[in-house]
Amino acid sequence: MSAEAALILTQLLNGVQLGLLLFLVAAGLTLIFGVLDFVNLAHGAFVMLGAFISATLARWTGSWLAGVLLMLPVMALIGMALELLLARPLSGAHHHLAQVLASFGALLALMSIAMLLWGTQGMSAELPGWLRGQMSLGGGIALPAYRLFIVGVGLLVALLLHLLLRHARLGMQWRAVAANAQMASALGAPVAWLRLSVFALGAALAGLAGALMVPITEASLGMAVEYIIIAFVVVIIGGLGSLKGAFIAALLVGMIDTLGRAFLDDALRAVLPLELAETAAPALSSMSIYLLMALVLIIRPAGLFPPPARRRP
Amino acid sequence: MRRAWLHRALLVLEGGLLALLLAAPLLAQWLAAPFWLDVATRIATLALAAVGLNLLLGLGGLASFGHAAYLAIGAYATAIPTYHSIYGGAAWLASDNGLFHLLLALTCGGLFALITGWLALKTRGIHFIMLTMAFAQMLFYLLQGLETYGGDDGIGLDARSQLPGLNLDDAAQMHWLAAGLLLAGLLLYRLLARSRFGLVLMGCRERPERMWALGWPVRGVLLAAYVVSGMLGSMAGWLSANHTAFVSPAMAEWTHSGELLFMIILGGAGRWLGPLTGAAGFVLLEEWLSSATIYWQLPFGLLLMAVALWQAGVPRREERA
Numbered sequence: 001m002s003a004e005a006a007l008i009l010t011q012l013l014n015g016v017q018l019g020l021l022l023f024l025v026a027a028g029l030t031l032i033f034g035v036l037d038f039v040n041l042a043h044g045a046f047v048m049l050g051a052f053i054s055a056t057l058a059r060w061t062g063s064w065l066a067g068v069l070l071m072l073p074v075m076a077l078i079g080m081a082l083e084l085l086l087a088r089p090l091s092g093a094h095h096h097l098a099q100v101l102a103s104f105g106a107l108l109a110l111m112s113i114a115m116l117l118w119g120t121q122g123m124s125a126e127l128p129g130w131l132r133g134q135m136s137l138g139g140g141i142a143l144p145a146y147r148l149f150i151v152g153v154g155l156l157v158a159l160l161l162h163l164l165l166r167h168a169r170l171g172m173q174w175r176a177v178a179a180n181a182q183m184a185s186a187l188g189a190p191v192a193w194l195r196l197s198v199f200a201l202g203a204a205l206a207g208l209a210g211a212l213m214v215p216i217t218e219a220s221l222g223m224a225v226e227y228i229i230i231a232f233v234v235v236i237i238g239g240l241g242s243l244k245g246a247f248i249a250a251l252l253v254g255m256i257d258t259l260g261r262a263f264l265d266d267a268l269r270a271v272l273p274l275e276l277a278e279t280a281a282p283a284l285s286s287m288s289i290y291l292l293m294a295l296v297l298i299i300r301p302a303g304l305f306p307p308p309a310r311r312r313p
Numbered sequence: 314m315r316r317a318w319l320h321r322a323l324l325v326l327e328g329g330l331l332a333l334l335l336a337a338p339l340l341a342q343w344l345a346a347p348f349w350l351d352v353a354t355r356i357a358t359l360a361l362a363a364v365g366l367n368l369l370l371g372l373g374g375l376a377s378f379g380h381a382a383y384l385a386i387g388a389y390a391t392a393i394p395t396y397h398s399i400y401g402g403a404a405w406l407a408s409d410n411g412l413f414h415l416l417l418a419l420t421c422g423g424l425f426a427l428i429t430g431w432l433a434l435k436t437r438g439i440h441f442i443m444l445t446m447a448f449a450q451m452l453f454y455l456l457q458g459l460e461t462y463g464g465d466d467g468i469g470l471d472a473r474s475q476l477p478g479l480n481l482d483d484a485a486q487m488h489w490l491a492a493g494l495l496l497a498g499l500l501l502y503r504l505l506a507r508s509r510f511g512l513v514l515m516g517c518r519e520r521p522e523r524m525w526a527l528g529w530p531v532r533g534v535l536l537a538a539y540v541v542s543g544m545l546g547s548m549a550g551w552l553s554a555n556h557t558a559f560v561s562p563a564m565a566e567w568t569h570s571g572e573l574l575f576m577i578i579l580g581g582a583g584r585w586l587g588p589l590t591g592a593a594g595f596v597l598l599e600e601w602l603s604s605a606t607i608y609w610q611l612p613f614g615l616l617l618m619a620v621a622l623w624q625a626g627v628p629r630r631e632e633r634a
Binding site: 033039041085086089090093095096097098099100101102104105106107108109110111112113115116225229232233235236240279282283286287290293294297298301302 | 376378432433435436438439440442443444446447448450451454455457458459460461566567568571574575578607608609610611613614615616617618619620621622624625626
C-alpha cells in the first residue's frame, strides 16, 4: 500500500473520529431540544466538565477507564440540576430567548467554577497500555488504537441511542413527551422524571465526548465555548430535534472539516498561484462547515431531516 | 400606580445617565479621573452597538446572537487600511482617512448583514439565534486565519483614524465623537420607531402572517432592519478600534454577542434609552466585579440566569393577575 493511500486512510479515520465525537455532543443537544423544547448553551460546559471530572477521577482511581465510567453519573447529576434550575421554569418556545440567556449565564458560571477547581492550566490523562500503540489492520496499514477505540465507542453509543429511542419504553415515552407533553402526562407518563432523564443522558453524553478528547487535546476551559457552536452547526444541518440527522450531519461535518484541513492546501495549489493558495486554504478550510451549513439552508431551511412538527396545546 | 412612579424614576435616571455620559470629559477633567472617561467611552461605544441590536430585537422581535461580529468587522475595516497606509502594500486599500474607514466599515458590515441575514431569515426563532451565532463564529475563524494582520493575536492600531477637525488621540475628543454618534444612533432609532417602517417592522414582529397577507414583504422588511442594525454595529466597531487602538478576532467571539443581548434585556427590549442603561449597567458591573475577583464570571453568570428567569416570569405573573 502506498504512502499516499495510507495518509488518506488516516485522514478518513480522523474525520470519522471527529464526526463521532461531535455526534456525542450534538445528540444530547438535539434530544434536549426535541423532548424539552429547550436550547442549552451550557452544553459546551458539559463537555468541559466531563473532561476535567474524568481526568480528576482517573488520577484518584489510577485508571483512565474507571475515571471515564465514574464521570458519567456525576455528569448526569449536573445535568439534572440544570434541568431543575433552568429548563423547568423556562420550558416552551416563547421562552427561547430567555433560555439562551439563562443557559449562557450557566455556561459562564460553570466555567468560573471549573477555573476555581482546576485552575487555568490544562489537564492530561494517561491512557492504559492497550489503547496506546498502533493497531495493525493487515496489508501494511497500522492505525492508532485510541482513534479506533473512539470510533468504536461512538458507533456503539449511536446504536444504543437508536435502540433506546425506537424500541425501549423510555424512548417511546420521550417521544410522547416531545409530541405532546400534556397528553403524555394525562396518559400517565411521569413527565417530570422523563424531562430529568433526558437532561441526565444529554449531559453524560457530552461529558463522554469531553472525556474522550482528554488524551488527544487535554482538558481545558476553552472546550466550553469551542464545541457548542460546531454542535449547533451539526444540529442545524441535521434538523433540530432529529437524532438521525445529528448522526449524519456530525459525520459530514467531521469529514469535511478534517479533509479540508488536510487536503484543501494541495487542491488549491493545483488551480491557484502558490501564495494565494497558502493564504486562502486555512481561511477556507475553517469556513468550510459554515459554507456547508449555508448551502443546506438554501436548499432545506429546516435541515436535512426535520423531525415531525410538535403539537402545541 | 406604583409602577408608573417607578417608570418615571427610571426615565429620570436614564436622562441623567445620558447627560452624565455627554459631560464625561468635563467631569473626568474636573475630578482628575481619566480612568472613568475611558469607561464612559466604552459605554458609549457598546451602547451604539446595542442600539442596533435593540432595533432588531425590540422592534423586529429578532434575537441575533452574532452581533459582536459587526463590532469586529468595523474594527478590522479600520485596522487593515491603517496597517497598509503605514507599512505599504495593497495600495488600493491603504488609507489613514477616518471617513474612508467609516465608509468601509459600514459597507462591509452592511454586506455581511445582507448575505448572512438573507440566509438566516429563511428561519425564525431559535434557528435564527443559532444561525446568527454560527455566522459570527465563521467570521471569528476567518479573522483568526488572517496571518498578515496578526492572526489569533490581533493587531495594534499604530495610528488612529484621521478626521478633519478632530484628533482622536485626545481622549476627550474621542469620547465626544463616540457620544455624538451614540446620540445620533438613539435619534435614528426614535425616528425609525415612529416612522412607517418602524410600524411595519413591529407588525412583522407581532403578526407576520397578517402583514404578509396585507401585502408587506415581511422577510424584506426584517432583512432591512437587520442590515441597518449590522451597520450600526460596525460603526461601533470603528469607534472601538479607535478607542482601544487594538483589534483582535476575539471581538467577534460569541460570548460578546451574548453580552450585547444581556445589555438589551437589562435595559428592556424596545425601550428607547434601554441600550444606554444596559450598556452602562454591563460595563460598570464588569468593572466592579472584575476588580473584585478574577472569577467575576461566576457572579455575572448567576446574575444573567436571574435576569433571564425574572424576565421570563413577568408575563406569567401578569396573566395570573
